[in-house]
Amino acid sequence: xxxxxxxxxxxxxxxxxxxxxxxxxxxxxxxxxxxxxxxxxxxxxxxxxxxxxxxxxxxxxxxxxxxxxxxxxxxxxxxxxxxxxxxxxxxxxxxxxxxxxxxxxxxxxxxxxxxxxxxxxxxxxxxxxxxxxxxxxxxxxxxxxxxxxxxxxxxxxxxxxxxxxxxxxxxxxxxxxxxxxxxxxxxxxxxxxxxxxxxxxxxxxxxxxxxxxxxxxxxxxxxxxxxxxxxxxxxxxxxxxxxxxxxxxxxxxxxxxxxxxxxxxxxxxxxxxxxxxxxxxxxxxxxxxxxxxxxxxxxxxxxxxxxxx
Amino acid sequence: xxxxxxxxxxxxxxxxxxxxxxxxxxxxxxxxxxxxxxxxxxxxxxxxxxxxxxxxxxxxxxxxxxxxxxxxxxxxxxxxxxxxxxxxxxxxxxxxxxxxxxxxxxxxxxxxxxxxxxxxxxxxxxxxxxxxxxxxxxxxxxxxxxxxxxxxxxxxxxxxxxxxxxxxxxxxxxxxxxxxxxxxxxxxxxxxxxxxxxxxxxxxxxxxxxxxxxxxxxxxxxxxxxxxxxxxxxxxxxxxxxxxxxxxxxxxxxxxxxxxxxxxxxxxxxxxxxxxxxxxxxxxxxxxxxxxxxxxxxxxxxxxxxxxxxxxxxxxxxxxxxxxxxxxxxxxxxxxxxxxxxxxxxxxxxxxxxxxxxxxxxxxxxxxxxxxxx
Amino acid sequence: xxxxxxxxxxxxxxxxxxxxxxxxxxxxxxxxxxxxxxxxxxxxxxxxxxxxxxxxxxxxxxxxxxxxxxxxxxxxxxxxxxxxxxxxxxxxxxxxxxxxxxxxxxxxxxxxxxxxxxxxxxxxxxxxxxxxxxxxxxxxxxxxxxxxxxxxxxxxxxxxxxxxxxxxxxxxxxxxxxxxxxxxxxxxxxxxxxxxxxxxxxxxxxxxxxxxxxxxxxxxxxxxxxxxxxxxxxxxxxxxxxxxxxxxxxxxxxxxxxxxxxxxxxx
Numbered sequence: 004x005x006x007x008x009x010x011x012x013x014x015x016x017x018x019x020x021x022x023x024x025x026x027x028x029x030x031x032x033x034x035x036x037x038x039x040x041x042x043x044x045x046x047x048x049x050x051x052x053x054x055x056x057x058x059x060x061x062x063x064x065x066x067x068x069x070x071x072x073x074x075x076x077x078x079x080x081x082x083x084x085x086x087x088x089x090x091x092x093x094x095x096x097x098x099x100x101x102x103x104x105x106x107x108x109x110x111x112x113x114x115x116x117x118x119x120x121x122x123x124x125x126x127x128x129x130x131x132x133x134x135x136x137x138x139x140x141x142x143x144x145x146x147x148x149x150x151x152x153x154x155x156x157x158x159x160x161x162x163x164x165x166x167x168x169x170x171x172x173x174x175x176x177x178x179x180x181x182x183x184x185x186x187x188x189x190x191x192x193x194x195x196x197x198x199x200x201x202x203x204x205x206x207x208x209x210x211x212x213x214x215x216x217x218x219x220x221x222x223x224x225x226x227x228x229x230x231x232x233x234x235x236x237x238x239x240x241x242x243x244x245x246x247x248x249x250x251x252x253x254x255x256x257x258x259x260x261x262x263x264x265x266x267x268x269x270x271x272x273x274x275x276x277x278x279x280x281x282x283x284x285x286x287x288x289x290x291x292x293x294x295x296x297x298x299x300x301x302x303x304x305x306x307x308x309x310x311x312x
Numbered sequence: 313x314x315x316x317x318x319x320x321x322x323x324x325x326x327x328x329x330x331x332x333x334x335x336x337x338x339x340x341x342x343x344x345x346x347x348x349x350x351x352x353x354x355x356x357x358x359x360x361x362x363x364x365x366x367x368x369x370x371x372x373x374x375x376x377x378x379x380x381x382x383x384x385x386x387x388x389x390x391x392x393x394x395x396x397x398x399x400x401x402x403x404x405x406x407x408x409x410x411x412x413x414x415x416x417x418x419x420x421x422x423x424x425x426x427x428x429x430x431x432x433x434x435x436x437x438x439x440x441x442x443x444x445x446x447x448x449x450x451x452x453x454x455x456x457x458x459x460x461x462x463x464x465x466x467x468x469x470x471x472x473x474x475x476x477x478x479x480x481x482x483x484x485x486x487x488x489x490x491x492x493x494x495x496x497x498x499x500x501x502x503x504x505x506x507x508x509x510x511x512x513x514x515x516x517x518x519x520x521x522x523x524x525x526x527x528x529x530x531x532x533x534x535x536x537x538x539x540x541x542x543x544x545x546x547x548x549x550x551x552x553x554x555x556x557x558x559x560x561x562x563x564x565x566x567x568x569x570x571x572x573x574x575x576x577x578x579x580x581x582x583x584x585x586x587x588x589x590x591x592x593x594x595x596x597x598x599x600x601x602x603x604x605x606x607x608x609x610x611x612x613x614x615x616x617x618x619x620x621x622x623x624x625x626x627x628x629x630x631x632x633x634x635x636x637x638x639x640x641x642x643x644x645x646x647x648x649x650x651x652x653x654x655x656x657x658x659x660x661x662x663x664x665x666x667x668x669x670x671x672x673x674x675x676x677x678x679x680x681x682x683x684x685x686x
Numbered sequence: 687x688x689x690x691x692x693x694x695x696x697x698x699x700x701x702x703x704x705x706x707x708x709x710x711x712x713x714x715x716x717x718x719x720x721x722x723x724x725x726x727x728x729x730x731x732x733x734x735x736x737x738x739x740x741x742x743x744x745x746x747x748x749x750x751x752x753x754x755x756x757x758x759x760x761x762x763x764x765x766x767x768x769x770x771x772x773x774x775x776x777x778x779x780x781x782x783x784x785x786x787x788x789x790x791x792x793x794x795x796x797x798x799x800x801x802x803x804x805x806x807x808x809x810x811x812x813x814x815x816x817x818x819x820x821x822x823x824x825x826x827x828x829x830x831x832x833x834x835x836x837x838x839x840x841x842x843x844x845x846x847x848x849x850x851x852x853x854x855x856x857x858x859x860x861x862x863x864x865x866x867x868x869x870x871x872x873x874x875x876x877x878x879x880x881x882x883x884x885x886x887x888x889x890x891x892x893x894x895x896x897x898x899x900x901x902x903x904x905x906x907x908x909x910x911x912x913x914x915x916x917x918x919x920x921x922x923x924x925x926x927x928x929x930x931x932x933x934x935x936x937x938x939x940x941x942x943x944x945x946x947x948x949x950x951x952x953x
Contacts, residue, residue, distance in 0.1 A: 037826065247793035292796055
């Protein structure tokens with residue numbers, strides 16, 4: 004190590020700690036509060052959940068006893084896990100497809116020069132930012148079989164001849180929930196895609212036009228390749244967030260009729276707070292996470308096959 | 313005013329060597345340019361001098377004090393960035409006074425100094441404006457002002473002129489030269505533009521791939537380049553290179569190529585040249601040292617460019633291209649056949665296209681270029 | 687093109703429009719069959735009922751306090767943390783950035799049970815503090831990610847210039863980086879506020895007493911009993927609950943769409 008040469012007149016203390024180290028320490032200090040919070044509210048509960056799943060815990064008293072992998076065995080052989088998983092998949096795929104389809108479509112529309120464009124964009128964002136409670140209340144009112152305006156409009160239009168029970172019977176309930184989910188969350192797709200659309204250089208389209216490409220060709224050959232990356236990320240994020248969605252389904256149908264719209268998150272909640280079995284609930288939650296993890300790993304390995312080709 | 317010393321400075325990023333064993337001394341009060349193509353390590357070296365990067369090994373000293381562990385603000389330096397890096401939310405006056413504020417100078421004193429610098433750089437009416445309201449040239453002067461106000465021992469400049477248009481650039485070059493003459497402080501200037509380096513510097517340090525190739529006065533790097541890289545980088549249009557066969561004869565050295573034959577006295581090249589049984593070398597000749605003569609190497613005019621004060625001609629000679637630079641009175645047309653001579657006192661000989669220069673520089677070479685006789 | 691676009695926008699925004707319309711219709715009008723579109727007479731009676739005869743204002747105050755507290759805590763901590771992630775290098779930094787992304791994806795149902803136990807054990811269940819602490823669970827990673835990408839967008843030379851000018855790293859942060867990051871900080875603060883304001887699950891599990899209950903659970907609880915659903919009050923409550931969102935949007939339209947695009951899609 005080189006020695007630092009001091010000039011007494013320079014007034015510098017000998018710095019025995021390297022400057023790069025001091026910067027590193029400062030950096031670590033700045034992020035320490037974040038890490039601390041992370042550990043308390045994320046890491047600790049995460050690890051706890053796994054630990055708790057090995058116990059059978061009675062919720063009101065929080066008394067538990069060790070059951071090892073018993074909870075897991077029960078849920079695999081039980082009668083609620085698999086149907087809930089199935090519902091979860093139906094819900095996720097259903098609402099995700101609608102979110103992506105309408106999201107991309109609307110983004111393309113809003114990319115054009117229409118009147119009051121920024122107002123239109125803001126209005127389209129509202130469903131995403133409004134509380135799930137508000138969204139559910141509005142839609143339950145719209146779906147109301149007697150006074151809901153949806154039934155009224157469809158009756159007038161001749162699409163149905165009796166008011167529909169949107170939430171109380173199947174497959175209506177699942178369809179309704181999927182629709183509301185699409186309405187609430189598709190703006191996320193809209194913004195992400197729109198942001199990317201705005202960075203596509205105009206001259207790519209001009210060159211395509213000069214080569215004689217019509218609007219569909221321009222979309223497929225110029226726009227889509229540019230959107231591929233964004234869509235890959237957006238689909239991953241939305242798939243994960245839709246899969247773990249609790250609030251919307253719980254408030255719309257409570258999992259009903261009976262358990263036909265019950266998804267895994269709802270099952271976890273029911274297990275913990277209605278059936279008072281916290282350990283079992285934790286086990287289901289852990290399995291849920293494993294499924295999501297598996298999906299993420301598979302998704303990131305296998306590049307998505309090109310859309311439609 | 314202070315001396316700057318790079319002592320065996322090395323910088324490695326992951327696996328890439330950005331700067332390899334740099335040994336360089338910038339004398340107190342000197343204007344030194346670090347010149348080279350992108351990626352040659354010149355900016356990294358400057359940033360290490362500023363304290364914005366840490367050397368992997370080696371020491372950097374300012375005024376004989378090792379500053380490796382000294383934070384940038386305490387090195388008694390000032391820096392002008394390529395992007396100017398003016399603080400967008402502060403006015404011009406606030407930008408310029410910022411270093412003084414950090415030093416704890418009182419408000420009254422700050423205002424005086426800011427006024428001084430503003431007057432010097434003709435920024436008087438602009439003090440209350442924000443950077444985005446200024447033109448490129450004005451922003452650059454604010455950046456200079458912010459550096460000047462510190463009265464540092466060493467000025468660091470990182471390609472400060474590259475974002476200006478050509479006319480403004482040459483104007484600012486002259487301003488910077490005058491500035492250096494007036495304040496006489498050490499300046500370390502990074503650029504990829506050899507014209508800037510040649511016109512402004514006391515000495516030029518040419519770098520390539522992290523290695524210092526040559527450090528010398530503009531005259532030295534122009535006329536006595538240490539290798540083919542320096543020779544080709546300095547000067548525009550660049551030096552011509554021709555591969556030739558090398559032969560030691562009784563009365564000297566003979567260099568031959570298709571259509572070309574040169575004879576040089578034996579003392580013209582250093583001892584090792586030819587001692588190792590080498591049979592091909594590369595000669596270098598600058599475009600202004602190419603002459604149209606009554607006899608010599610046959611060449612065909614391919615392109616003739618006239619700039620008004622000089623003519624640049626692209627020849628085809630011996631299967632390769634050659635560029636010549638002539639006064640306005642030399643008139644040629646595409647397709648003309650001419651014969652060329654080289655000013656042999658300005659001939660360079662290199663070990664191959666990227667090799668060392670072999671000239672001995674003992675006295676001007678006298679020799680003759682001759683064409684192949686039929 | 688205009689027509690198509692605005693038709694779609696209308697369809698999407700219709701439910702919200704319906705919400706507002708319903709909230710100002712007279713009670714009797716609500717239960718007409720067939721339902722009317724525009725109100726025959728505009729009345730604000732439901733709003734008055736809401737404010738005067740229900741605990742709505744208590745819930746509103748609670749939500750406000752919790753959301754503000756969460757936002758402040760999250761912004762302060764995340765701004766410092768984002769600066770660290772963007773401009774410092776120390777061992778493990780890349781790992782941390784990935785960890786932040788990972789937590790984005792955790793289901794709340796996984797965390798809620800242990801978190802509930804933790805709060806009970808610490809004796810802070812049913813306090814505003816417990817909700818604030820819990821809300822940072824999802825607000826913090828989100829804020830860190832957004833702010834980090836904003837800060838990465840600030841030119842490095844600015845901080846370098848400040849350092850050369852004699853600032854310490856923290857001085858450079860306050861003098862130069864913060865002012866530049868301000869638009870991003872405001873956007874992030876707004877997002878965090880809205881996230882906290884809208885949260886339901888944690889509120890449901892962690893708070894069971896009336897005084898602490900925030901709007902989301904309060905409104906659901908208060909108005910939905912077995913048979914008697916007072917839709918007029920519910921719609922009025924919905925409108926009022928959406929106020930921060932509407933206000934925030936009006937103020938920061940452009941910034942939100944830009945900022946969200948940048949931060950939300952980092953892969």
